[in-house]
Amino acid sequence: MTKIGVFGANGRMGQALIEAVEIEQGAQLAAAFVRSSSPFLETPIKALQPVHSSELTFSDEEAKECHAEVLIDFTLPQGMLVHLKTAIDNKVPMVIGTTGLADDEMAQLREAAKVIPIVFARNFSVGVNLLLNLVQTAATKLADEMDIEIFEAHHRNKIDAPSGTALAIGEAIAEAKGWDHDEVARYDRSSDHTAKSQDEIGYSVLRAGDIVGEHTAYFATMGERLELTHKAASRLTFASGAVRAAQWLKNKPAGLYDMQDVLGLK
Numbered sequence: 001m002t003k004i005g006v007f008g009a010n011g012r013m014g015q016a017l018i019e020a021v022e023i024e025q026g027a028q029l030a031a032a033f034v035r036s037s038s039p040f041l042e043t044p045i046k047a048l049q050p051v052h053s054s055e056l057t058f059s060d061e062e063a064k065e066c067h068a069e070v071l072i073d074f075t076l077p078q079g080m081l082v083h084l085k086t087a088i089d090n091k092v093p094m095v096i097g098t099t100g101l102a103d104d105e106m107a108q109l110r111e112a113a114k115v116i117p118i119v120f121a122r123n124f125s126v127g128v129n130l131l132l133n134l135v136q137t138a139a140t141k142l143a144d145e146m147d148i149e150i151f152e153a154h155h156r157n158k159i160d161a162p163s164g165t166a167l168a169i170g171e172a173i174a175e176a177k178g179w180d181h182d183e184v185a186r187y188d189r190s191s192d193h194t195a196k197s198q199d200e201i202g203y204s205v206l207r208a209g210d211i212v213g214e215h216t217a218y219f220a221t222m223g224e225r226l227e228l229t230h231k232a233a234s235r236l237t238f239a240s241g242a243v244r245a246a247q248w249l250k251n252k253p254a255g256l257y258d259m260q261d262v263l264g265l266k
């Protein structure tokens with residue numbers, strides 16, 4: 001049995017994580033945390049996620065006392081860093097799905113992984129993690145004059161762009177091509193009126209309605225086009241992957257792991 005603590009329990013992913021812990025065999029909810037300023041503090045978990053118990057939510061400042069064997073964070077970068085400090089101070093492994101991390105925030109995560117085991121993934125679905133391998137095959141096997149573009153679509157409330165998954169796909173392609181991702185990524189064509197180069201990865205973004213998460217990598221040339229697409233239909237897909245990662249991580253040594261490690265896809 002793996003006892004799991006969930007941060008951001010009132011968030012979209014927090015609620016999906018509580019449901020996933022309930023569903024997954026061998027997982028148990030140690031505690032659900034919200035911010036100490038949250039209107040959801042000390043409300044029944046059942047109010048957030050009906051399938052769960054009527055135990056109350058705790059403040060994330062109380063996480064050190066919850067006896068969780070693994071902590072899961074899908075919040076925002078500034079919240080994740082506070083929660084990460086709690087995990088380090090208490091030597092508790094952590095699963096992190098928060099996206100939109102700046103370089104210095106990513107550096108802090110890497111430092112933390114020298115002390116505790118961490119699974120960090122910008123997408124916890126099986127399909128996207130397979131897609132990361134498929135785009136590398138396409139990037140290396142297809143002719144060099146292919147145009148490479150990445151499109152992502154998400155719900156209206158997503159604030160980081162491009163999505164963490166889109167960037168992970170672009171970074172996987174850049175690695176396969178031997179490119180420096182930061183040099184080849186092109187995010188905005190509105191002020192740069194030059195033709196498409198085959199040595200660049202273009203990104204485009206859509207935000208609308210309740211789209212859970214869709215990603216397409218395009219490999220196009222004259223006369224043909226390959227599109228590799230993943231569509232998530234439910235947040236439970238990501239949440240179940242994160243709970244699986246937590247169970248996998250429980251007894252691992254300190255280090256930075258990703259979902260491909262968990263799934264054995266490397």
Ligand SMILES: NC(=O)C1=CN([C@@H]2O[C@H](COP(=O)(O)OP(=O)(O)OC[C@H]3O[C@@H](n4cnc5c(N)ncnc54)[C@H](OP(=O)(O)O)[C@@H]3O)[C@@H](O)[C@H]2O)C=CC1
Nearest residue numbers: 008011012013074075076079097098099121122123124238
């Ligand atoms: N890796 C993956 O597979 C996936 C990653 N994500 C990522 O997960 C993250 C959350 O997404 P989502 O659930 O849709 O977002 P929501 O806005 O629904 O939830 C965010 C949660 O984080 C909490 N939070 C925000 N800031 C802080 C802070 N400073 N300290 C403590 N808690 C804080 C919020 O609390 P409050 O309500 O009090 O503000 C809320 O509970 C995003 O980064 C998203 O990209 C999402 C899906 C899949």
Ligand SMILES: O=C(O)C1=N[C@H](C(=O)O)C[C@H](O)C1
Nearest residue numbers: 099122123158163164165213
């Ligand atoms: O915010 C979301 O919703 C999602 N975020 C992740 C990302 O940024 O890639 C994963 C998923 O697509 C949903």
